[in-house]
Amino acid sequence: MADNLDLVTIEEAARAVGKTPHNIRDYIQRGRISKYNERGEIIERAQNGHLRVSLKEIRIFLSLVEQGLEKHHHAGLHPELGFHNVPEYQRTKHVHRLHPYLGKFIPQLVEWFLARYFQPDDIILDPFMGSGTTLIQGNEMRMHTIGIDISPFNCLIARVKAAKYDVAKARSEILETEQRVTRFSKYLTRSGAVNLSLFPEERMDTLKASLLEECTSDYLKTWFAPRALLEMLYYRRLIPHYHYQDLLRVVLSRAVRSSRLVPHYDLATPKAPLPVGEKYWCKKHNRYCVPIDNCITKIHAYSRDTARRIAEFDQLRSDKTITIIQADSRTVDLRAELSHTTIANRLIDGIFTSPPYVGQIDYHDQHVYAYELFGFPRQDELEIGPKKRGKSKQAQREYVDGIVAVFLNILPSVKPDGKIFIVANDRFDLYPEIANLSGLRIVDKFHRAVTKRTEQGDDPYQETIFFMMKD
Numbered sequence: 001m002a003d004n005l006d007l008v009t010i011e012e013a014a015r016a017v018g019k020t021p022h023n024i025r026d027y028i029q030r031g032r033i034s035k036y037n038e039r040g041e042i043i044e045r046a047q048n049g050h051l052r053v054s055l056k057e058i059r060i061f062l063s064l065v066e067q068g069l070e071k072h073h074h075a076g077l078h079p080e081l082g083f084h085n086v087p088e089y090q091r092t093k094h095v096h097r098l099h100p101y102l103g104k105f106i107p108q109l110v111e112w113f114l115a116r117y118f119q120p121d122d123i124i125l126d127p128f129m130g131s132g133t134t135l136i137q138g139n140e141m142r143m144h145t146i147g148i149d150i151s152p153f154n155c156l157i158a159r160v161k162a163a164k165y166d167v168a169k170a171r172s173e174i175l176e177t178e179q180r181v182t183r184f185s186k187y188l189t190r191s192g193a194v195n196l197s198l199f200p201e202e203r204m205d206t207l208k209a210s211l212l213e214e215c216t217s218d219y220l221k222t223w224f225a226p227r228a229l230l231e232m233l234y235y236r237r238l239i240p241h242y243h244y245q246d247l248l249r250v251v252l253s254r255a256v257r258s259s260r261l262v263p264h265y266d267l268a269t270p271k272a273p274l275p276v277g278e279k280y281w282c283k284k285h286n287r288y289c290v291p292i293d294n295c296i297t298k299i300h301a302y303s304r305d306t307a308r309r310i311a312e313f314d315q316l317r318s319d320k321t322i323t324i325i326q327a328d329s330r331t332v333d334l335r336a337e338l339s340h341t342t343i344a345n346r347l348i349d350g351i352f353t354s355p356p357y358v359g360q361i362d363y364h365d366q367h368v369y370a371y372e373l374f375g376f377p378r379q380d381e382l383e384i385g386p387k388k389r390g391k392s393k394q395a396q397r398e399y400v401d402g403i404v405a406v407f408l409n410i411l412p413s414v415k416p417d418g419k420i421f422i423v424a425n426d427r428f429d430l431y432p433e434i435a436n437l438s439g440l441r442i443v444d445k446f447h448r449a450v451t452k453r454t455e456q457g458d459d460p461y462q463e464t465i466f467f468m469m470k471d
């Protein structure tokens with residue numbers, strides 16, 4: 001327990017001791033100072049906006065450093081794997097920012113390992129593909145990539161990132177849809193230069209009624225303002241008229257996510273919808289904000305952005321295969337799934353993956369709005385280590401069994417000297433046992449500071465990249 005008066009935010013601590021916020025995060029990650037909550041209790045993970053550090057602890061640490069009695073660089077963090085100098089726009093370059101996703105790693109981390117341990121034309125598998133970061137980065141480096149994920153929506157995001165497009169046609173479909181919804185929005189609000197004779201009053205009423213009739217989801221009716229709901233339902237209705245339907249679904253889903261009645265500082269894990277039109281104190285902007293009441297603003301924000309991003313990746317995309325499989329990695333028949341591809345008879349050269357961790361994230365729930373909007377079938381009960389099952393000893397046991405089952409299922413498709421990289425924040429020290437039970441040995445471990453994980457909030461932590469091979 002620390003003295004409450006001594007507790008400050010990272011920014012306040014930095015100002016008080018003449019360091020940068022990045023320095024303070026670094027001390028935390030190297031285990032030199034502790035993380036506290038507002039009540040002064042030492043914590044392992046901080047919620048966004050609630051992390052506190054002890055000024056007294058920082059001052060003692062800095063004075064020990066000055067006297068040569070303490071070192072900064074103690075915790076064995078790999079100097080190149082923090083990627084502190086990689087700016088945000090590169091960490092989210094081209095299609096990596098087509099859609100938010102809690103728990104994705106940055107492409108630079110994948111690149112660092114693929115460049116050192118693999119060759120062009122190798123086959124790389126990610127059995128916990130998520131939004132497809134490994135697949136896109138591997139393809140850029142002229143490697144064949146395969147991704148498996150249990151969640152249909154994650155597979156949709158990955159497919160949309162990986163797809164080869166007629167870029168001009170994709171752009172025109174995105175912009176035309178945006179324009180049509182803009183017109184609808186203007187009719188809806190009677191704003192701007194609207195030619196009302198094109199859309200008479202009764203027709204508008206019928207249209208609104210039929211859109212609302214199509215909406216059978218209580219979630220959508222609760223988490224969106226009435227205007228936002230109508231705009232997104234109208235966009236959804238237009239999608240079947242176009243060729244690149246999944247691409248349009250991703251633009252819409254991204255806009256819908258940002259149009260929920262949630263505070264700006266909690267887009268990733270909101271608890272309950274805010275009342276329409278009511279001000280709230282926004283921790284992100286440090287002022288009063290009002291929840292968004294429409295969807296068109298975000299449709300505008302993401303339409304051109306999406307078109308630009310797919311055009312950018314189109315320039316970098318290699319002709320190597322990208323295979324996306326929606327399945328449970330414990331039971332998927334990889335050989336059958338690959339039988340129709342040009343890599344059907346080859347063994348896999350390596351794995352680069354970040355599995356879910358025990359009780360950390362519910363991967364379906366984070367995109368509940370998309371499941372409700374598009375009606376994708378949910379596979380929650382097949383997720384390994386979901387948050388809703390907690391972190392108990394029993395949950396850890398089930399987690400180990402789940403991850404081992406994945407390796408036992410896929411390792412027969414991997415070369416005898418295949419290289420396996422697993423990114424995990426293994427705070428329960430489960431991976432040595434997982435390796436053992438999977439017939440793998442740990443060749444090396446790389447520890448990295450994670451300050452730059454997108455969507456992960458402001459809580460500094462470390463993770464380990466386990467390098468394993470068949471025993």
Ligand SMILES: C[S@@+](CC[C@H](N)C(=O)[O-])C[C@H]1O[C@@H](n2cnc3c(N)ncnc32)[C@H](O)[C@@H]1O
Pocket residue numbers: 101103104105106127128129130131132133134148149150151154327328329330353354355356357363364382383384
């Ligand atoms: C940490 S995320 C991977 C993130 C990814 N590296 C990225 O950059 O987007 C773990 C993923 O494992 C998936 N997953 C959980 N259980 C699974 C299972 N039984 N089979 C396949 N995938 C599963 C989750 O849906 C989630 O997308």
